[in-house]
Amino acid sequence: MKKFFFYSLLQLICIQFTRAQQNVIPGEFPDPSIVEVNGAYYACGSSNDWGPVFPVYRSTDLRHWAFLSYVFNEAxxxxxxxxxxxxxxxxxxQFYCYxxxxxxxxxxxxxxxxTKNIEQGFQDKGVLVEWGNEAIDAFVYKENEKLFITWKAYGLTQGRPIEVLGSELSADGLSLKGEAFTILTAEKNSWEAGGIEGQCVIKNNGYLYMLYSGNGCCGGGCNYQVGVARAKTxxxxxxxxxxxxxxxxxxxxKCPGHGTALKTKNTWAYLYHAYPAxxxxxxxxxxxxxxxxxNKNGWPSFKPVPAEKRQGILMGNIQDSFSADKLAPWWRYDVAxxxxxxxxxxxxxxxTEEKRNEKNKTGTALCVNPSxxxxxxxxxxxxRNQALKGxxxxxxxxNSVGIGVKQDTIIVWSVKNGEYTEMNRAVIQNASxxxxxxxVTGARNMIFFxxxxxxxxxxxxxNKNDTSPVNADHLGWWSWGIKAGLFVKTDPVTGDNNAVFDEFNLLNYSSPSSNPDPKKKAGLLPANRP
Known part of the structure; x- marks a missing residue:
C-alpha cells in the first residue's frame, strides 16, 4: 500500500488582497457566494450537473482558502x-443555502x-420559489428586521423581458410572504442585451446597491458584464x-460576473467568476x-489593475495514490x-459501471477540475479484462475523448455528438x-502515451496515418469546463464492467499560456511541482 497522499491545491494560494482581480480559489467555481460568520468567510459555488453538489470553502483572511465540505453529498x-x-x-x-x-x-x-454545522452538510427543505418557466439566482437580504429574497424571472418566457423580482420571506427564511414585486427589468438595447441575473445587495451611505450581471453568461459567445443599481428600500x-x-x-x-460583495474591516470586496483567457x-x-x-457621487467602481501587478491563474496539482479509506473530495461525477x-x-x-446506458457512449467517468x-x-x-478503461x-x-486499455489493446477514442469513434489502436502482449x-495543451489538444x-x-x-495531436474542439460546453479523469466502459459481449486504478496524477505546466514540447515533457515532470 502506498504511503503518500498528496494534494497541492492550496499551497500556491498566497496573494496580496490589496491588488484587484485576483484568482482566489483554483479550478472551476462559478457563481460564487460568500458570507462572513464569526470572523470566518465561507464561499460556495455552482456545481452545474456535477456531484457532490455545491462545494464550500473556508478562509479567515480572504486570501487563503481551504476546501471544507459540500452542501449535498447526494442531490x-x-x-x-x-x-x-x-x-x-x-x-x-443557522446557515442557509438558497x-x-x-x-x-x-x-x-x-x-x-x-444546517447548524456547515462542515457536516445541509438538510434540504425543498422548493421555495416556483415561478413560471424558471426561477434562478437567489439572493437574500435583511432590511429593517425583514428578510427579502430576490431572483431572476422570465428568462424562458417568450415575449416578456427578463426581470429581477423580490419578495419578503418568513421569519424562519423558509417560505415566501406577501406579493412578489419587480426590482429591475432587462434592457435589450444596452450593454445588458436583454439579460440580467446574478444579483447581490449591499448597503452603503444610506443606499441599497444591487450589483448584477448582464448579457450572455457562458460559452464561447459570452459577453458577461457587471452593473449596479441603487434604491433607498x-x-x-x-x-x-x-x-x-x-x-x-x-x-x-473573460466574461466576469455573478458574484457577492461584502464589507471587510478595511475595504469592500467582490467575489465573482470569470473564464481564464x-x-x-x-x-x-x-x-x-x-x-x-x-466615487464622489456614491457609486461603486472596481480598482484598475496595472499590467505589472496582474497575477495569473492559480495552479492546483493533484496526485492521488488512493491510500485513504474513501474518495478524496476533488473527485466529481456527472449526476445524469x-x-x-x-x-x-x-x-x-x-x-464499476453498474448499469449500462446505451445512450452514454463515454461510459462511467470519475473526474477532477483542471485549473x-x-x-x-x-x-x-x-x-486485464474486456472493459475499456483509462x-x-x-x-x-x-462529447469526450480518451485513451484506454481493453485486454491486450490500447485504444484512442472519441465521442462527438453522441457518436463513438475508435481513432487508433496498438497491441500489447500479456501486460498485467x-x-x-x-x-493536454490549450485545454483541447492532446497527445496520448x-x-x-x-x-x-x-x-x-x-490518426493511424500520422503523429498529429488529437484536437478536441468538440469538448466545449456552455455551462461548465472540461473535466479530466478516469473512466470504465462495459464490454457489451462479455459484460466486463470494472476497472482497477493504482494512481492518478494531474500536473500543470509552468505557464497556463505555454505550448510545451511533448518530447521534452514526455517524462511527466511538471516545471513547477510544489
Whole structure:
C-alpha cells in the first residue's frame, strides 16, 4: 500500500488582497457566494450537473482558502440537474443555502437547505420559489428586521423581458410572504442585451446597491458584464447607474460576473467568476476577487489593475495514490450518468459501471477540475479484462475523448455528438499493468502515451496515418469546463464492467499560456511541482 497522499491545491494560494482581480480559489467555481460568520468567510459555488453538489470553502483572511465540505453529498430527491447559484446566508445561528436546481418536470426552481454545522452538510427543505418557466439566482437580504429574497424571472418566457423580482420571506427564511414585486427589468438595447441575473445587495451611505450581471453568461459567445443599481428600500424605485457596466472582459479574464460583495474591516470586496483567457472557453469559470471603492457621487467602481501587478491563474496539482479509506473530495461525477460504484481497497480505486446506458457512449467517468489549460494526466491500470478503461477528457457524456486499455489493446477514442469513434489502436502482449498518460495543451489538444514499465513511453496519435495531436474542439460546453479523469466502459459481449486504478496524477505546466514540447515533457515532470 502506498504511503503518500498528496494534494497541492492550496499551497500556491498566497496573494496580496490589496491588488484587484485576483484568482482566489483554483479550478472551476462559478457563481460564487460568500458570507462572513464569526470572523470566518465561507464561499460556495455552482456545481452545474456535477456531484457532490455545491462545494464550500473556508478562509479567515480572504486570501487563503481551504476546501471544507459540500452542501449535498447526494442531490436532493426533487432535482435532476442544473445545480446553480448557491447563495449562502447566516441567520439566527443557522446557515442557509438558497440554490437553483432543475425539477423532474424540467423547470428550474429555487430550493433552500439549512444546517447548524456547515462542515457536516445541509438538510434540504425543498422548493421555495416556483415561478413560471424558471426561477434562478437567489439572493437574500435583511432590511429593517425583514428578510427579502430576490431572483431572476422570465428568462424562458417568450415575449416578456427578463426581470429581477423580490419578495419578503418568513421569519424562519423558509417560505415566501406577501406579493412578489419587480426590482429591475432587462434592457435589450444596452450593454445588458436583454439579460440580467446574478444579483447581490449591499448597503452603503444610506443606499441599497444591487450589483448584477448582464448579457450572455457562458460559452464561447459570452459577453458577461457587471452593473449596479441603487434604491433607498428593497421595493425601490431602483435607479440604474449611467456609468454601467462596471466590470468587463480584459486580456486576462473573460466574461466576469455573478458574484457577492461584502464589507471587510478595511475595504469592500467582490467575489465573482470569470473564464481564464488561456484555454477559453474550454476551461471552466473560476473565482476572482476585486476590491471596490466609491466615487464622489456614491457609486461603486472596481480598482484598475496595472499590467505589472496582474497575477495569473492559480495552479492546483493533484496526485492521488488512493491510500485513504474513501474518495478524496476533488473527485466529481456527472449526476445524469451516475450509475457506478467506486471504492478504495488496499491502495487501489475500483470503478464499476453498474448499469449500462446505451445512450452514454463515454461510459462511467470519475473526474477532477483542471485549473489551467496546459497539464498532463496519468494513471496506472492493473488487471486485464474486456472493459475499456483509462483516461478521459470529458465535456459531456456525448462529447469526450480518451485513451484506454481493453485486454491486450490500447485504444484512442472519441465521442462527438453522441457518436463513438475508435481513432487508433496498438497491441500489447500479456501486460498485467499498463501506464497511460495524456498531455493536454490549450485545454483541447492532446497527445496520448502508454507504457508497460513506466519508463519507455509509446505515443499513440489520434490518426493511424500520422503523429498529429488529437484536437478536441468538440469538448466545449456552455455551462461548465472540461473535466479530466478516469473512466470504465462495459464490454457489451462479455459484460466486463470494472476497472482497477493504482494512481492518478494531474500536473500543470509552468505557464497556463505555454505550448510545451511533448518530447521534452514526455517524462511527466511538471516545471513547477510544489
Amino acid at each position: 436532493p430527491a426533487w432535482t435532476i440537474n442544473s445545480y446553480w447559484a448557491p447563495e449562502l446566508y447566516y441567520h439566527n445561528g 440554490y437553483t436546481a432543475r425539477r423532474k418536470d424540467g423547470i428550474s426552481c429555487i430550493g433552500v437547505a439549512t 428593497m421595493k425601490g424605485p431602483w435607479e440604474k447607474y449611467s456609468g454601467n457596466p462596471l466590470l468587463q472582459s480584459n486580456d486576462d479574464w 488561456p484555454g477559453f472557453p474550454y476551461l471552466g469559470r473560476t473565482a476572482l476577487m476585486s476590491e471596490m471603492e466609491w 450518468s451516475y450509475n457506478f460504484k467506486a471504492s478504495i481497497k488496499e491502495g487501489e480505486l475500483h470503478l 489551467v489549460a496546459d497539464f498532463n494526466i496519468s494513471t496506472k491500470v492493473t488487471g 483516461l478521459v477528457l470529458y465535456g459531456t457524456n456525448a 499493468v499498463v501506464y497511460l498518460k495524456a498531455m 502508454y507504457s508497460t514499465d513506466n519508463r519507455t513511453w509509446v505515443p499513440v496519435s489520434g
